[in-house]
Amino acid sequence: MTTPLPASAPRTRTPRGHADSLPAPDGGGGRGMAPARLDPADRTQLRRHPVSLRRIARLFAPHRGTIALVVVLISAASVINLAQPFLVRAVIDDALPNQDVPLLIRLTAAMVGVAALTAVIGVVQTWRATAMGQHVMHSLRVRLFTHLQAQPLAFFTRTRGGEVQSRLTHDIAGMQSVVTSTATGVASNLTAVVATAAAMVALSPRLSLISLVVLPPAVWLSRRVAQLRRTVTDERQAALAQMHTQVEEGLSVSGARLAKTLGTTGHDAERFTGRSHELIGLELRSQLAGRWRMATMSIVFAAIPAVIYLAAGLPATSGGMTIGTLVAFTALQGQVFRPLMGLLNIGVQWVTALAFFSRIFEYLDLDPAIKPPADPVPVNPARVRGTVRFEGVDFAYDDGAPALSGIELTVPAGTTTAVVGSTGSGKSTLASLVPRLHDPTAGRVSIDGIDVARLDPADLAAIVGVVSQETYLIHASVRDNLRLADPEATDERLWAALETASLAGTVAALPEGLDTLVGARGHRFSGGEQQRLAIARTVLRNPPVLVLDEATSALDNTTEARVQTALDELAEHRTTLMVAHRLSTVMGADQVAVLEGGRIVELGAPAELLRAGGPFAALAARGDAVVPGAAPAEPALAR
The missing domain is CATH 1.20.1560.10 (ABC transporter type 1, transmembrane domain)
Known part of the structure; x- marks a missing residue:
């Protein structure tokens, strides 16, 4: 671990x-x-x-x-x-x-x-x-x-x-x-x-002895003055770091949006002004400390040869020294000071x-x-049928809290299974086991009878496609974001994937088309457009198994309907495990698994479960969200 x-x-x-x-x-x-x-x-x-x-x-x-x-x-x-x-x-x-x-x-x-x-x-x-x-x-x-x-x-x-x-x-x-x-x-x-x-x-052995007296106090004085300047410099660097942090946070896309929506621009400007003013005093102290440091060093480097010259001129210490020896010795003593400090x-x-x-x-x-298998099972992703099985699966996080217990679930190839349940019931955890973002504490998850832990990570990524609630886009062009899924994809394939995701028209209307920068974390596009771009990226991979982890839960009703249409087209003829919250979405699934406390408490066709009046029916009756085109009020399943 x-x-x-x-x-x-x-x-x-x-x-x-x-x-x-x-x-x-x-x-x-x-x-x-x-x-x-x-x-x-x-x-x-x-x-x-x-x-x-x-x-x-x-x-x-x-x-x-x-x-x-x-x-x-x-x-x-x-x-x-x-x-x-x-x-x-x-x-x-x-x-x-x-x-x-x-x-x-x-x-x-x-x-x-x-x-x-x-x-x-x-x-x-x-x-x-x-x-x-x-x-x-x-x-x-x-x-x-x-x-x-x-x-x-x-x-x-x-x-x-x-x-x-x-x-x-x-x-x-x-x-x-x-x-x-x-x-x-x-x-x-x-x-x-x-x-x-x-x-x-x-x-000169005699002048060398004199140097033993002169050098130590000179070294101590130099270090002392330098330490004083270092203290001031540290304070200045800390103030600059705080200012840099405020600039980075306040002038980013998210920071600017937060300041404008909370009305804190004036307060932020006052805070920045105070920090900038603080730097005035710190910079003055730093410059003066630096000047004192240079002045001290100048005195030291003048005093050392002065003492040597004095010793060379006194009869008691000169010892008949020549001028050449004096000049050479002075030069050497200047050279020894710097490496000694080092x-x-x-x-x-x-x-x-x-x-x-x-x-x-x-x-x-x-x-x-999670380690790659030492001897992975060879598999051709294009030949995978996509039957997913959870066999006696338990899972607990690092703190020991159990998230899943005794999960027995089969998702037949080419079918859709919706997973619903209240908050914290283990839905996303269950979905994360298929692409092996986590490994079960006990039991196993298999695809076509092969434990996912025995698949090469590259093969597993080609088999299982994931579209989650949080879409991550890199700060690059639309083309570059799509080609993360397939670096060799032609523009024709990119446009086809965008068409499947109902985004081709939006991208084509942009002045730079596929070369349009998506911006930091995709800010160039709306939330729904980001989701559809992620769907297009998954389409390019063409995985036989699809995991949809509340891919529409953060979207408004209108946008959700468009994204859901793209997801439905993506899920066609694929094995799909879908963590969902909308009743309209769940009703289109082949089977529904209801989780409570990390256990499957109900499993079956959605219409049958509604008629049974059990936990699924209770979840459906608990929500109040409305899907466009539905009856006056269509329930949303608890997330």
Whole structure:
């Protein structure tokens, strides 16, 4: 069974939330690098779903050669780049004072060569690391998408859609940043600090000791100021997120409709004005904090060489140092500050990286309740007769509440069975078992004697067509929506399907015809037109078994009559299981099954059940809806 996620699961954050904690792509981190700050949600995530380092290593196992090459390139670049200060010392102490032009040419050419070589190594390193990260991300993205597709509807019911999308896009993108930026940055910073420290000692052991006194307070001051700015930035980002949410909700089709119908446009404008005004103060604080941060960093970077120059000028600490050595040492000390700041963030970066992996693995570890058969029964959907049987079917949801109990029902091939009952009696649950949206807790559902659980999902989808109350249309053209059912369908077949659904005239009257965009969730069309478009889509599949789950219950009487006509034509010569609420619809069925409390309490031809005066007759007498063209009042069966 699928392991439910706790209701308290933290909202997944985008990688942007950790932008300040990631080193720059070159691994240096930059002068203004902010200290990483641990998000408590990351530790919570890791406590809930620990991550095995061995499992992470398996993701990168196919790329061992690339990893080794990247490490070699990073180390080589760090070591080669350290030649620059020694070349500068030689220029200042030897070539310039002695007017040695050939030596000067060789040294300056070497300086350019070192810079060019490290630049080329950096490009190759970035190329290989990014390619590796993209391949790992692609593999995870595909695995996660296909794994989530296999999850039951209950998973999508209890999980926020934004949460799923965030893990599939933002978290995996964050993992890619870990691979291409954080990991390479840590390796680069570590080699840079070690190599630079060794070079500093080689140049001047005395000044190296002084650096041990100067660097720690400079690092602490830089991190402290950066933390203050990070706090203000977090507040500004939170305010921007709230404003973005209001814009997204208030200026969408549904949001605009809600505001206009409830008369909340003025209130919404006031709320937006307040949030926008709040941003003024936060932006000022952020800019000032940023200016103080830059000012502090400027002071730090001026103070460090100043102390070195002072030490070099004092007889007690100079030790006969040459000017070239002083300049080279100062350059090295400036280089060690940035990677040192980067290394101080390793702990937080590590927790952040593990949290990304944890969120992805948490979804990958979900066990789909409905699994495709290991050895599916081969079947030709075109040869299926369509006899549907429910044999001793029980069903209970994850919370243990029974929805169906002891269902015994046969829908003969080519006939229509209507399922009616009061709200919560299990009608939609019963219908959902045929396309295998759920699996029975006990018993089985079969088509032509074959358990639907033993059919390949693609074959089952070709055999069973579903038209439900909720129609989902993608934001694309009419043609693209129809071709979801059959990507190879010609325009002639599309028009024929629309004609069957009584929608051909409506689409033909549109300026762009089949190329008309349906809009977000089909808002370009009315509810009845959306339903008929869904019917046309089902017609294209031409399934031998049809499940109609209250496909007209949300429509007005006039629209319902037109849609019902299309459904009647669709159901002709097919095995149809129909969850219905209109008496006129039910009376056309070959048999009616009445559900109460998840059990079939009455089964038979509709006219016979009305005459029997039992539960079906009581349901029919309870409603008061009117179908156009019917008698003054035609009952609607309780839904």
